[in-house]
Amino acid sequence: MATHGVEFADVSFTVSGRPVLRGVSLRVEAGTTTALLGRSGSGKTTLLRMVNALEKPTSGHVLVGGRDVAAEDVIALRRGIGYVIQETGLFPHMTVERNVGMALELAGRSREEIQSRAKELLQMVGLSEDALKRYPWQLSGGQRQRVGVARALANEPKVLLMDEPFGALDPLTRAEMQTMLRDLLRRARVTTLIVTHDLEEALYLADRVVLLENGVVVADLASGEVRDSANEAMRTYVAATHREVSA
Amino acid sequence: MNVFLQRYGAQIARLTFEHIWLTASAMLFACAIALPLGVLLTRRQTLAKPVIGVANVLQTIPSLAMFGLLLPVPFLGERAARLAIVALTAYALLPILRNTYAGINSIDPAVIDVANALGMTGWQRLRKVELPMAASVILAGLRTATVTCVGVATIAAAIGAGGLGELIFRGVASVDNGLVLAGAVPAALLALIADGLLGIAEKRLVVRR
Numbered sequence: 001m002a003t004h005g006v007e008f009a010d011v012s013f014t015v016s017g018r019p020v021l022r023g024v025s026l027r028v029e030a031g032t033t034t035a036l037l038g039r040s041g042s043g044k045t046t047l048l049r050m051v052n053a054l055e056k057p058t059s060g061h062v063l064v065g066g067r068d069v070a071a072e073d074v075i076a077l078r079r080g081i082g083y084v085i086q087e088t089g090l091f092p093h094m095t096v097e098r099n100v101g102m103a104l105e106l107a108g109r110s111r112e113e114i115q116s117r118a119k120e121l122l123q124m125v126g127l128s129e130d131a132l133k134r135y136p137w138q139l140s141g142g143q144r145q146r147v148g149v150a151r152a153l154a155n156e157p158k159v160l161l162m163d164e165p166f167g168a169l170d171p172l173t174r175a176e177m178q179t180m181l182r183d184l185l186r187r188a189r190v191t192t193l194i195v196t197h198d199l200e201e202a203l204y205l206a207d208r209v210v211l212l213e214n215g216v217v218v219a220d221l222a223s224g225e226v227r228d229s230a231n232e233a234m235r236t237y238v239a240a241t242h243r244e245v246s247a
Numbered sequence: 248m249n250v251f252l253q254r255y256g257a258q259i260a261r262l263t264f265e266h267i268w269l270t271a272s273a274m275l276f277a278c279a280i281a282l283p284l285g286v287l288l289t290r291r292q293t294l295a296k297p298v299i300g301v302a303n304v305l306q307t308i309p310s311l312a313m314f315g316l317l318l319p320v321p322f323l324g325e326r327a328a329r330l331a332i333v334a335l336t337a338y339a340l341l342p343i344l345r346n347t348y349a350g351i352n353s354i355d356p357a358v359i360d361v362a363n364a365l366g367m368t369g370w371q372r373l374r375k376v377e378l379p380m381a382a383s384v385i386l387a388g389l390r391t392a393t394v395t396c397v398g399v400a401t402i403a404a405a406i407g408a409g410g411l412g413e414l415i416f417r418g419v420a421s422v423d424n425g426l427v428l429a430g431a432v433p434a435a436l437l438a439l440i441a442d443g444l445l446g447i448a449e450k451r452l453v454v455r456r
Contacts, residue, residue: 052364079366089361093379093454102375103365137455151365161364 004065004158005030011060033192035202038212082152082160090136097132103155121150142173162194266410273335285347302341331408339392346388350381383452390445397438
């Protein structure tokens with residue numbers, strides 16, 4: 001699977017005069033996983049959505065594989081990028097097989113190829129073949145999220161974007177999903193950007209952790225450096241995550 | 248009863264056929280206009296309010312007044328059936344337009360987001376995601392429009408467009424309740440049958456979430 005690096009060069013984004021991102025510059029190396037961490041409204045989702053051109057920067061450039069996203073054909077660009085969101089966004093009127101195979105259907109692949117790839121992908125995310133003919137409403141939250149991950153990987157994406165993919169799951173299912181995803185990412189080595197509030201999830205899944213505050217990158221660290229970092233903003237985030245509840 | 252049917256049976260059958268023809272033609276035209284227009288409004292949201300407003304106004308015009316207003320219009324006024332179909336089409340626009348717009352707009356934004364992120368073109372998104380997901384709501388609009396049209400089509404007889412209204416008007420003029428019922432009962436049955444059949448189709452198209 002050929003994967004691409006992602007670069008944000010002095011990216012700003014303003015909505016109705018309110019700055020959401022302010023001069024963000026960031027490089028995500030090909031084949032690595034980077035977690036975008038920060039409180040709600042810090043701009044991490046907006047930054048993620050710029051990679052597949054769901055949002056366009058007010059100024060600055062987003063580069064995927066060294067090419068400016070703004071200059072690319074948006075349909076071709078998006079077909080090369082996997083996207084997973086918290087709400088899964090599964091198509092409720094389609095079976096799991098059709099949901100998983102949608103990227104291939106759009107690419108004009110044959111029915112046989114779609115069927116066999118869907119089976120393979122379900123196996124990869126730990127679902128049995130029985131799920132193929134089911135509809136999203138017949139699945140549990142965890143199963144739906146597995147289908148969402150399988151769908152994002154169907155077209156062997158060059159970049160994988162995940163926006164709080166496990167945010168709506170219970171802690172046990174969430175842990176299972178994290179284990180599954182880490183295993184998948186290690187095997188696929190696809191460049192991945194994952195938005196999360198959860199520091200533990202970021203450290204477990206990502207090679208690098210980027211902390212955003214009010215639309216500005218305030219920390220960009222290797223996962224191993226996070227806990228002992230002298231960076232004030234990161235120390236505050238770590239402390240908030242590990243706050244003890246006194247009796 | 249037998250004597251009545253022997254006398255009026257053939258006429259009831261012919262006028263029922265005319266009634267169906269008027270309604271079906273109007274529904275076809277209304278669908279051809281309101282479906283694409285409803286989709287367009289979801290893409291140009293600023294147009295939605297004024298366009299749906301115009302359709303709303305059309306709906307409020309009393310049917311007899313509508314037929315009267317269209318009578319002097321060249322080409323339409325020449326043939327009563329033509330005029331009736333245009334008027335019925337105007338009545339059928341609003342429910343189809345409003346439901347197409349509302350049906351597509353009510354789709355979970357996350358689903359639309361993912362459709363875009365998968366690299367669907369606007370047409371693919373419409374065909375594969377939006378229309379199937381909005382189908383039951385659109386069909387509900389079609390159902391309302393059909394029942395309205397079947398009802399309003401009875402008034403079309405006032406301008407000589409035919410249909411079951413002809414029996415009703417003749418019955419009223421000659422104070423013959425039997426004749427009124429000969430027009431009203433089949434018209435009511437038509438409305439009930441259309442409502443029932445489209446209701447079944449609507450239920451089948453509901454997407455479970």
